[in-house]
Amino acid sequence: MRLLFILGEIGSGLRRNLSMVISVVLVTFVSLTFVGAAGMLQMQINQMKGYWYDKVQVAVFLCNDGSTAVGCASGPATKEQQDNLQAMLESPAVKQYINDFQFESQAEAYKHFKEQFSNSPIVDSVSQDQLPASFRINMKNPEKYQIISETFSSQPGVETVSDQRQVLERIFSWMNGASVAAMGVAAVMIFCAVLLITTTIRLSAFSRRRETGIMRLVGASKTVIQLPFILEGVIAAVVGALLASVTLWLMAHFWLNGDLSRQFLNTPFISSTQVLVIAPVLIALGGGLAGISSLLTLRRYLKV
Amino acid sequence: MIRFENVTKVYEQNARPALDSVSLEINRGEFTFLVGASGSGKSTFLRLILKEDKASSGSVYVAGQNVANISSWRVPKLRRGIGVVFQDFRLLPQKNVFANVAFAMQVIGKSRSIIRETVPEVLKTVGLEGKEKRMPHELSGGEQQRVAIARAVVNRPGILLADEPTGNLDPITSMGIMGVLDKINQNGTTVVMATHDDDIVNEMRRRVVELKNGKVIRDEAKALYTSMIPVVGESRRLKDASGEELNRAQGAQL
Incomplete structure (x- = not known):
C-alpha cells in the first residue's frame, strides 16, 4: 500500500x-x-x-651506407663488429638483463618492411641497402633499458639503440x-x-x-x-x-x-x-x- | 490530555514573547475555546502542541508526554494523535472528497480495505454522505471545511486542534461546523478551538481560555466570549497566584 x-x-x-x-x-x-x-x-x-x-624489444641498429652517427664514421658495420656485439650480448654482464636476442639482417629487415607496408607506395622507393641490420633484444625487465643503451650506443658499428617501449x-x-x-x-x-x-x-x-x-x-x-x-x-x-x-x-x-x-x-x-x-x-x-x-x-x- | 507548565515562547530576542509563562491544563474529552485578539498567542499555543515550534522555557505535555523529549523521528507519531483544521481548509484541489480524506490514511500506510471502510463512515459523521466524488471547487465553503474536518479525524486522533475553523464562513454555516465539532467531541475527542467568533462561543457555552499579549487572562468553564468578571487583572491572578492571594481575591469580590 x-x-x-x-x-x-x-x-x-x-x-x-x-x-x-x-x-x-x-x-x-x-x-x-x-x-x-x-x-x-x-x-x-x-x-x-x-x-x-611482452612484445616490445630494444633494437641495436648497426651502421649501414647512409648512417651519419658518430659511431658509423668508418662506414657500414663490419662482420667483426657484429661478432663483437654478439659476444657482448652473450657475456654474463649483459646476459643477466635479457631473455634472448635475435639478429635481423638487412635482407630480413627488408622482408619485414615490405610486409608491414604492403599497401604503401613507399616500398618501391626503399632498397635493401637503406635498411639497417639490428640485434633485437627481449629484456627481462623493460625498465632496465638504460643499461643496454649505455653499453651499446658507444660501440663501433652501432648507429643507435632504440627502445620501442618509448614509442609506446x-x-x-x-x-x-x-x-x-x-x-x-x-x-x-x-x-x-x-x-x-x-x-x-x-x-x-x-x-x-x-x-x-x-x-x-x-x-x-x-x-x-x-x-x-x-x-x-x-x-x-x-x-x-x-x-x-x-x-x-x-x-x-x-x-x-x-x-x-x-x-x-x-x-x-x-x-x-x-x-x-x-x-x-x-x-x-x-x-x-x-x-x-x-x-x-x-x-x-x-x-x- | 494537554498540559502547559510555565511555557514561554520567544520568537525574536528582545521582542515581546508570543507566550508568556502560560500554565494550563486541558482534560481528556474537554471542549475548549481559545480566544483573544490577533497576536495574542493562540496560534503559538497550537503550534507548541504539534511540536511545530519548541518552547523557549517551560514544558508542554501532550497525552502525558513531554513533547521536548520526543525525538524528531517520533514526532510523526505524536502528530498522528492530533487532528488539525485550519481557516483555509487546505484541501488538495486535484483530489476529490474521498481521495482528500483517504490521503491522510494513505500517507501513514493504512491498508486499502481499511481506507475504503473508514472514509465513508467519517464522511457520514461530518454530513457529507454521497459527496465522495465531488471535487473541492464544487463544494461550498462549509462543505470544504467538513472535508477538512473529516481528514483531520479519520485516523481517530485523541485531540482535534481547530485554528479559526469558521473564520471564512457565514454564521449559519459556522453553526453547522460547530455541530460537527461538537459531535466529534461527544465521541470523546478533546477539542481545542482558537476563534474570534463571539456568537459561536456564546452559543456553545464551553470552557473559554482568553489570551492577551501571550498571557492567560481568563480561564472559565461554560463561559461567554467576553468576560463576565469585571476586573480582568484580578481573574488572571486567580489562576496564577498562590492560595493566599486566591483567597484575598475571592474576599475582594464578595
Missing part, C-alpha cells in the same frame, strides 16, 4: 516536472558518458600495455592525457548535474508543498514524505547513467571493435563486454550523487 502510494507520488512528481527531469537525464547522460569514456581509455591503455610490453609510452601518455581531459569535462558536467538535480528537487518540493504540509500534519513519517523526492532525482540520474552505458557499449561495439579494429589489425581493443564493467559504476555514481544532492536539498527546503 505504502509502496504503491510512494510510486504514485514519484510518478506525479516526474510528470509535473517533466522538462526539468529531462534536463537532469541529459546532463547526467553526457557527464557519465565522459566518465565512462575516461574509464574506457584507461582500460584500453592497460590492455595495450599488457599486449605490447608516448602513445600511452597521449591517451592518458585524453582520459584526464575527459575526466575534467566529466567533473564540470557532474557539477552541473548536481546543481540541476538540486534545483529540480527544490522546484518539485515547492510545487508539492501543500501535499507535504498535509502529510506532515497527519503524521506521515519522514521517509514517506522525502522518499518520493529523492527517488525522483535518483530515477532521473539512473536513466541518464543507463543511456551513457548504452552509448559507451555502442561505441565499443561498432567503433572500436568494428571500424578501428579493421583498420588496426594488430592493435588489441577492449571488447564491448569489458565495457559492461563500467556500466554498474556509472549507475552507482549517478544514483549516488543524485541521492545525496536530493537529500541535502530536502534538508533545507522541505521541513519535516
Whole structure:
C-alpha cells in the first residue's frame, strides 16, 4: 500500500516536472558518458600495455651506407663488429638483463618492411641497402633499458639503440592525457548535474508543498514524505547513467571493435563486454550523487 | 490530555514573547475555546502542541508526554494523535472528497480495505454522505471545511486542534461546523478551538481560555466570549497566584 502510494507520488512528481527531469537525464547522460569514456581509455591503455610490453624489444641498429652517427664514421658495420656485439650480448654482464636476442639482417629487415607496408607506395622507393641490420633484444625487465643503451650506443658499428617501449609510452601518455581531459569535462558536467538535480528537487518540493504540509500534519513519517523526492532525482540520474552505458557499449561495439579494429589489425581493443564493467559504476555514481544532492536539498527546503 | 507548565515562547530576542509563562491544563474529552485578539498567542499555543515550534522555557505535555523529549523521528507519531483544521481548509484541489480524506490514511500506510471502510463512515459523521466524488471547487465553503474536518479525524486522533475553523464562513454555516465539532467531541475527542467568533462561543457555552499579549487572562468553564468578571487583572491572578492571594481575591469580590 505504502509502496504503491510512494510510486504514485514519484510518478506525479516526474510528470509535473517533466522538462526539468529531462534536463537532469541529459546532463547526467553526457557527464557519465565522459566518465565512462575516461574509464574506457584507461582500460584500453592497460590492455595495450599488457599486449605490447611482452612484445616490445630494444633494437641495436648497426651502421649501414647512409648512417651519419658518430659511431658509423668508418662506414657500414663490419662482420667483426657484429661478432663483437654478439659476444657482448652473450657475456654474463649483459646476459643477466635479457631473455634472448635475435639478429635481423638487412635482407630480413627488408622482408619485414615490405610486409608491414604492403599497401604503401613507399616500398618501391626503399632498397635493401637503406635498411639497417639490428640485434633485437627481449629484456627481462623493460625498465632496465638504460643499461643496454649505455653499453651499446658507444660501440663501433652501432648507429643507435632504440627502445620501442618509448614509442609506446608516448602513445600511452597521449591517451592518458585524453582520459584526464575527459575526466575534467566529466567533473564540470557532474557539477552541473548536481546543481540541476538540486534545483529540480527544490522546484518539485515547492510545487508539492501543500501535499507535504498535509502529510506532515497527519503524521506521515519522514521517509514517506522525502522518499518520493529523492527517488525522483535518483530515477532521473539512473536513466541518464543507463543511456551513457548504452552509448559507451555502442561505441565499443561498432567503433572500436568494428571500424578501428579493421583498420588496426594488430592493435588489441577492449571488447564491448569489458565495457559492461563500467556500466554498474556509472549507475552507482549517478544514483549516488543524485541521492545525496536530493537529500541535502530536502534538508533545507522541505521541513519535516 | 494537554498540559502547559510555565511555557514561554520567544520568537525574536528582545521582542515581546508570543507566550508568556502560560500554565494550563486541558482534560481528556474537554471542549475548549481559545480566544483573544490577533497576536495574542493562540496560534503559538497550537503550534507548541504539534511540536511545530519548541518552547523557549517551560514544558508542554501532550497525552502525558513531554513533547521536548520526543525525538524528531517520533514526532510523526505524536502528530498522528492530533487532528488539525485550519481557516483555509487546505484541501488538495486535484483530489476529490474521498481521495482528500483517504490521503491522510494513505500517507501513514493504512491498508486499502481499511481506507475504503473508514472514509465513508467519517464522511457520514461530518454530513457529507454521497459527496465522495465531488471535487473541492464544487463544494461550498462549509462543505470544504467538513472535508477538512473529516481528514483531520479519520485516523481517530485523541485531540482535534481547530485554528479559526469558521473564520471564512457565514454564521449559519459556522453553526453547522460547530455541530460537527461538537459531535466529534461527544465521541470523546478533546477539542481545542482558537476563534474570534463571539456568537459561536456564546452559543456553545464551553470552557473559554482568553489570551492577551501571550498571557492567560481568563480561564472559565461554560463561559461567554467576553468576560463576565469585571476586573480582568484580578481573574488572571486567580489562576496564577498562590492560595493566599486566591483567597484575598475571592474576599475582594464578595
